[in-house]
Amino acid sequence: TGGTTGRSKGVMLTHTNLVVNALQAVSMMGVQQSDRILHVAPMFHIADAFVCMMASALCCSNYFQPAFDPLATLKGVQDNKIQRMLLVPTMINMVVHQHTIGDYDLDALESVWYGASPMPEAVIQQALKVMPKVQFYQAYGQTEAAPVITALLPERHTFEGPLAGKMKSAGQALPGIEVCIMGENNQRVDYGVVGEVCMRGPNIMKGYRNMEEQTANTIIDGWLHTGDGGYMDDEGFVFIVDRVKDMIISGGENVYSAEVENALYQHEAVSQCAVIGIPHEKWGESVHAIVVLKEGATSDEAELIEHCKSLIAGFKCPRSVSFQSEPLPLSGAGKILKTELRKPYWKEGERNVN
Secondary structure, three states: OOOOOOOOOOOOOHHHHHHHHHHHHHHHHOEEEEEEEEEOOOOOOOOHHHHHHHHHHHEEEEEEEEOOHHHHHHHHHHHHHOEEEOOHHHHHHHHHOOOOOOOOOOOOOEEEEEEEEOHHHHHHHHHHHHOOEEEEEEEEEOOHOOOEEEEOHHHHHOOOOOOOOOOOOOOOOOOOOEEEEEHHHHOEEOOOEEEEEEOOOOOOOOOEEEOOHHHHHHHOOOEEEEEEEEEEOOOOOOEEEEEEEHOOEEOEEEOOOHHHHHHHHHOOOEEEEEEEEEEEOOOEEEEEEEEEEEEOOOOOHHHHHHHHOOOOOOHOOOOEEEOOOOOOOOOOOEEOHHHHHHHHHHHOOOOOOO
16 A cells, blocks of 8 residues: 555555456546557556556557656657556646646647546646647546546536536446445435545455455455545545545634635635644644645745635635645655654654544
8 A cells, every 4th residue: 555644554456356346447548459558657556557457458658757847758758659558646836837838749639537636626637738639537446446536537627617616526336346435433414515435346356465454454345445535426436535544624624725725725825835733722633734835935924824715615725834845745646745754743643533
């Protein structure tokens, strides 16, 4: 596992898990035998390992770069006439904000797959603007599911028309996968009610290596409990609100960090941000934002807090903001390591919010 919410765990996946999930995704993700696929994400992470499986199933041509760099990625697409690639949202953010993106010939690029962490609305809007011919597919899942559970197809990547309204969702379940939302006592909840996203299907792991108790707490009655908080609408679209462990509880109110981050990313000066809960004597936890500004941009705590208040409820807004010039710490898979960001604030006590 990625280890972004704690210590990494070994996940036991069978050949059947991997092959079945690759074939499930092929049926929805538009992959063709003649495709040229660029690999820039780390292959030790399940996301690009999955793309390798999917590409192998159809004997696609694979092109590899030793590490991710936004300009090298654009050049790789141009020089090799790449048709498809996987990028995590952090990578997409860096690519689409390159001032020289218009200098590259991206005409061959047909689709970009993304996933592994929430996609800020402002970033996908920019991506659709600078790459209008490219089809975007969102894949939601985790290592324990080998990895893809749901997909949001290109026709739903729109803010206008009859198909709009699903951009904030993670899409619908892949063929052969059943998804439901469970509340307390592992009971299903109604449409629109937030609970834990659970799934079952032939792609569920056999368990965590040498961790029987954690396996038993994760796979219950055949259902994989993802650890993600979310809800489902009456069309089967799944909306992820946050990792359960990233949820902030302030004064008894649930604050989903992803929603606050999405608001912050809509400020023109924000390059990177992460929202965490920090100790508060009265409220238990206080909402705190850590922000990296774009090069040459300026802003301050008061301005960003007011910006958030114009977009989301007041109790969800940051109570404090810190700025840093260095990029936020990332895992090898490109996810922001909130566990590292929390450490300085929780030295005196253990964070009890799970």
